[in-house]
Amino acid sequence: MIGPGLSPLLQAFRARWEALGGHYWESVSGPGLTETLAAAADSLIDRVPGQTSSALWWPGPAWASLAWEAALPPDRWTVTPVTGREPLVLSGRPMDPSALRSAAASAALGVTGAAWAVADTGSVALTSAPGQGLWPSLLPPSHLIVLQEAQVVATVADGLRRMRDEGPPPAMAKIISGPSSTADIEGQLWIGVHGPGRVGVVVVAGAGAD
Amino acid sequence: MVGRLPRDPAPWGERRDRALGNSVLRGNIRSVTRRLADARRRAYASYPASQVLRVAGRDAKRRAVARVEPLLDELRDRLAANGARVIFAEGPKEVADYVVSLAARRGAKRVVKSKSMLTEELDLNRRLAVAGLAVRETDLGEYIIQLLDEHPSHILAPAAHRNRQEIHALFQETAEREGVPGPTSDDVGPLTAFARQRLREDFLAADIGITGANFLVAETGTIVLVTNEGNADMVASLPPVHVVIAGIDKVLDTWADLAAVIQQPALSGVGQRLSAYTTLISGPRAAGSPEGPEELHVLLVDNGRRQLVDGPYADVLTCIRCGACYNVCPVYRQVGGHAYGSTYAGPIGAVETPLLAGLDFLPELPKSLCTLCNACVEACPMDIALADHFITLRRRQVGEGREAAGTRLTYRAWGRLWSSPRQYQRFVSWARRGQRFMMRQGRLVRSPGLWAGWFETRDMPPIAPETFHEWWARRAPSGKTPS
Incomplete structure (x- = not known):
């Protein structure tokens, strides 16, 4: 936890993200970050005693060197990393798309980076890019996002402008505002229908690795 | 087209x-x-x-x-x-x-x-x-x-x-047909979990x-x-x-x-x-x-x-399908979507359906499913002129002779009767004399003739013993009626 000096933008983001049901952590980069990530991962899943849980870690270029898996207790977690660009590398081998899909579909937790986040709506945007995919944010029941404080902008329009300034839009991008939800049965809100029912961010304070 | x-x-x-x-x-x-x-x-x-x-x-x-x-x-x-x-x-x-x-x-x-x-x-x-x-x-x-x-x-x-019970029975039946475990109860959680599981398989196989x-x-x-x-x-x-x-x-x-x-x-x-x-x-x-x-x-x-692009109804094409007009419409809130008879319901559906498919398609939509209360116009984020469109569509239906002859003649006769103040006042005094046979618990509940249908689902307050016009005429020495 960082405490004082939190920017008003980040405070606003946090308030809205949490109001939507998102989980929130802060850290500075360094050893504190890997520990925070490991703790966040642990708290976002339902643990089955005696079984290991699997995480799909597809960080994208910005966090590729963040070796946080070491902070997870190996008797409780198996982490499948996706690294590289073309070709992608899945657990140390050239990626086979169907193996990646199965890994995403069976993982308890997906962990990704982010493109930008919006204070006004409590949203986080993710983009597909060479070396950065979206399945970990969709298929597992829980999703953890590593976000840099500098990626938080004020409004959706600011975020979209930032995306546009970087060139043509990617094949797919998505803006996530809270967990997957439905009110289709008798109007009762239910969390986690198709996408993740639990979403969390770890905000890395200060200047980012961008 | x-x-x-x-x-x-x-x-x-x-x-x-x-x-x-x-x-x-x-x-x-x-x-x-x-x-x-x-x-x-x-x-x-x-x-x-x-x-x-x-x-x-x-x-x-x-x-x-x-x-x-x-x-x-x-x-x-x-x-x-x-x-x-x-x-x-x-x-x-x-x-x-x-x-x-x-x-x-x-x-x-x-x-x-x-x-x-x-x-x-x-x-x-x-x-x-x-x-x-x-x-x-x-x-x-x-x-x-x-x-x-x-x-x-x-x-x-x-x-x-x-409701949940109906959905639970449906999912049970589906589970039996497909040979999988059904939802564990009729709570929203197990029902949603069942759908998530079934549909996940469909996503991955599609x-x-x-x-x-x-x-x-x-x-x-x-x-x-x-x-x-x-x-x-x-x-x-x-x-x-x-x-x-x-x-x-x-x-x-x-x-x-x-x-x-x-x-x-x-x-x-x-x-x-x-x-x-x-x-x-x-x-x-x-x-x-x-x-x-x-x-x-x-x-x-x-x-x-x-x-519709170049005509007076072009704003209908700005609809973003948010449903805000459905949720405030007193007609939709009573009958729901199926009564509208096609894909789109609520105020936008009643206007857009005949515009897309032709004025002979479900002509009752603009005619019978709007009270002109204007709630939809206030709710629409795109400011679509729904109430105006209802009126123009009705006018077109009448103008193009799409109304039954009996209805047309009735409204014409009624319009003539009430458009002269003297005839209106005469009508009121007849009605007042007759209404004591049509009352229950101080309300008008029946009517003879053309108005009978109106009372099938409603009542109304009776005509006052002395109307405002009569009161005015009595107290103004000149005998002038208010205009």
Whole structure:
């Protein structure tokens, strides 16, 4: 936890993200970050005693060197990393798309980076890019996002402008505002229908690795 | 080109009575509309930017409708450059034929869909099933009504007319048929978990994914999908082929216009500042990426829209399908969506349906399903002139002799009788003398002749012993009546 000096933008983001049901952590980069990530991962899943849980870690270029898996207790977690660009590398081998899909579909937790986040709506945007995919944010029941404080902008329009300034839009991008939800049965809100029912961010304070 | 829309073969009176006699439907529609209308009001009140955003979004949509043809050309070129195939389709048959031949070329059998009102309008599922394709709806509410072989009763909550017990029985039956464990109880959690499990298998096995589009951005060739469940993301990123089926009215000019309107479906629809998933697709899978479709097809559908672009009803094409007008409409809140008899219900449906499909198509919609209370006009984020359209459509129906002769003559005679003050006053004094035979507990409950029907479901206060006109005449010495 960082405490004082939190920017008003980040405070606003946090308030809205949490109001939507998102989980929130802060850290500075360094050893504190890997520990925070490991703790966040642990708290976002339902643990089955005696079984290991699997995480799909597809960080994208910005966090590729963040070796946080070491902070997870190996008797409780198996982490499948996706690294590289073309070709992608899945657990140390050239990626086979169907193996990646199965890994995403069976993982308890997906962990990704982010493109930008919006204070006004409590949203986080993710983009597909060479070396950065979206399945970990969709298929597992829980999703953890590593976000840099500098990626938080004020409004959706600011975020979209930032995306546009970087060139043509990617094949797919998505803006996530809270967990997957439905009110289709008798109007009762239910969390986690198709996408993740639990979403969390770890905000890395200060200047980012961008 | 007039569009073709599906219709319930039952006449209006039967549809109305069926709806009014269904207490589950009425109770559920009442609560879902109230909840959504309250959520929208709260969201607007607590969000300082709401009005500025709304007006900016409305203007972006209006600009786009005014330049729809050049924007569609730009969109087509941009999407093609991004690697998508773009097809202009006239109506239901062209769309279904395209999907069927695409499926044949790919050897595809299984189709997953996310919620799309346009494909309802095109009756696409039935057409694809006839061609031998297995189509699965994946929005939870749409999944429920697909299993029931019904149509949506609310634009945002398609299964709003069914309760938990009915859905539990349906899922039990489905589980038995498919040889899988059913939901463990009729609570929302187990019901949702059952659907998640069943549909997850469908997502992973599907050959083709079909979605609609909430917006299409010409400048960048971007398809925008808005959901809270995340099912559109599954449909768009898991199967090897993604087909987008969108009305030509979905096009926007610029990326900045998208920013202006992107929050509206959630803000005006369910009272959230943004939907849980807002997904922007600008092309098929990129080289080296395992995700997303190999082929992206975008069908831009007319089905009666183009004929409205240059006319007085063009603002109808700015509708973003948020459902805000449904939720405040006193008629919709009583009868729900099925009574409207086609795809679109509520005020926008009553106006748009005959505009798309021709004034002879369900002519009762503008005539009988609006009280001109103006609640929809206040709720519509796009400021569509719904009440004005109701009046013009009624005027056109009368002007073009679409009314029964008896009705026309009755209204003409009544109009003549009441348009002269003297005759009106004479009528009132006759009625006052006669009304004591028509009262119960101090209210007028019956009437002879032409007015009898009015009292079948209502009563009214009796005519006062002394009307204001009479009182005025008595106390003003000149005997002048107020004008």
